Amino acid sequence: MSAVLAEAIVTKSAAVAPQEAALVLLGTGVVGGAFLKLLRTPVAKRLHLVGAANSRKQQTEAAQLAARDLRERLKREGAPRDDAALLSALDDHHAALKVVVDATASVELASRHADWLARGYHVVTANKSLAGGQLPGWRALQAARAAGGRYGDSATVGAGLPVLSTLRRLRDCGDSLLTLEGVFSGSLSYLFNSYDGSRPFSELLRDARKLGYTEPDPRSDLSGEDVARKLLILARNAGFALGSDEVVVESLVPESLRELSTEAFLARLEELDEPLAALHEAARARGQVLRFLARLNQRGRARVGITEVPLTHPAARLYGTDNQFALTTTRYHTQPLVIQGPGAGPEVTAQALLGDILSLG
Numbered sequence: 001m002s003a004v005l006a007e008a009i010v011t012k013s014a015a016v017a018p019q020e021a022a023l024v025l026l027g028t029g030v031v032g033g034a035f036l037k038l039l040r041t042p043v044a045k046r047l048h049l050v051g052a053a054n055s056r057k058q059q060t061e062a063a064q065l066a067a068r069d070l071r072e073r074l075k076r077e078g079a080p081r082d083d084a085a086l087l088s089a090l091d092d093h094h095a096a097l098k099v100v101v102d103a104t105a106s107v108e109l110a111s112r113h114a115d116w117l118a119r120g121y122h123v124v125t126a127n128k129s130l131a132g133g134q135l136p137g138w139r140a141l142q143a144a145r146a147a148g149g150r151y152g153d154s155a156t157v158g159a160g161l162p163v164l165s166t167l168r169r170l171r172d173c174g175d176s177l178l179t180l181e182g183v184f185s186g187s188l189s190y191l192f193n194s195y196d197g198s199r200p201f202s203e204l205l206r207d208a209r210k211l212g213y214t215e216p217d218p219r220s221d222l223s224g225e226d227v228a229r230k231l232l233i234l235a236r237n238a239g240f241a242l243g244s245d246e247v248v249v250e251s252l253v254p255e256s257l258r259e260l261s262t263e264a265f266l267a268r269l270e271e272l273d274e275p276l277a278a279l280h281e282a283a284r285a286r287g288q289v290l291r292f293l294a295r296l297n298q299r300g301r302a303r304v305g306i307t308e309v310p311l312t313h314p315a316a317r318l319y320g321t322d323n324q325f326a327l328t329t330t331r332y333h334t335q336p337l338v339i340q341g342p343g344a345g346p347e348v349t350a351q352a353l354l355g356d357i358l359s360l361g
Helices: 003-015 030-038 072-075 083-092 113-118 135-147 164-171 186-194 202-210 225-239 262-267 269-285 346-358
Strands: 020-027 047-053 057-059 097-102 121-123 177-183 248-251 288-296 304-311 324-331 336-342
Touching: 003 186, 020 030, 020 083, 020 346, 030 047, 030 072, 030 346, 047 072, 047 083, 057 072, 113 121, 113 135, 121 346, 164 177, 164 225, 164 324, 164 336, 177 225, 186 202, 186 288, 186 324, 202 269, 225 248, 225 288, 225 304, 262 269, 269 288, 269 304
Parallel strands: 020 047, 020 097, 097 121, 248 304
Antiparallel strands: 047 057, 177 288, 177 324, 288 304, 324 336
């Protein structure tokens, strides 16, 4: 090998060497805790955690951040929460990439994403509140993405299943989404995959809550609002400028149970049983099953709610907490392009966050 060729290879290798990244983690709950574990694996060796915070306390000291029990320590000790100090820790680090990781569901934090991007920080998030919220917020996010940092949102839909990346790639290639249908909630997937009428729905719901498949207050899942946010994110990435009020959402929670405390709601779960048993029996008599589906048609009409589907329907063959996304496009029109896999769980969601960070540089 000539000296010139060897030098060229070394130069090229140096040019494509992965960049180091400094991270601030907002949210050390279930997903944030799983993400902290991933930061201790070899694949994260070029990532430097310079700040971590829960809703009340934060830590920016290197020795504390390196502790394996950081999540538990933050519950007991740390400085009062101060986002300015966290961003200052990012600014002071030598890494070329400065990344804010939002592992919360906070509407307030999501509202700052556009500002952080505009200031040049990269944002990687599992938080759906901005991209799946009000349309002006979505537009502000797109403007900030065009002028500022990069936005990693793989964890917002499908717990990292390659649905958003596939949708964007199709659109970049000139393809257009015609219809979208699927099961976008791991908890609701589990519930309706399991519900066959032999056990009350309330009993299955309590099991799902114990397994960690639902939110502590299951109404967050049963209301359909989380599914609606995911549908909005997908629709908007496909080019449909839908407002949040344009999605028809059919909640599984009766009005009489919507304003109760969590404890009072959990004590009255049996009130869900009779209406769902009647729907199940009517579907069974027609040779169909119940699924909680999200749908978008060519005219931009969007709906989220319980639906009867035949046993031959793709959603009727789901297992466990699987999510499913069936995309019919101008090029995938004879049969839809189907993306399916586990759509819930802290480990896969944290992995999606990590993947978005690693792809930055």
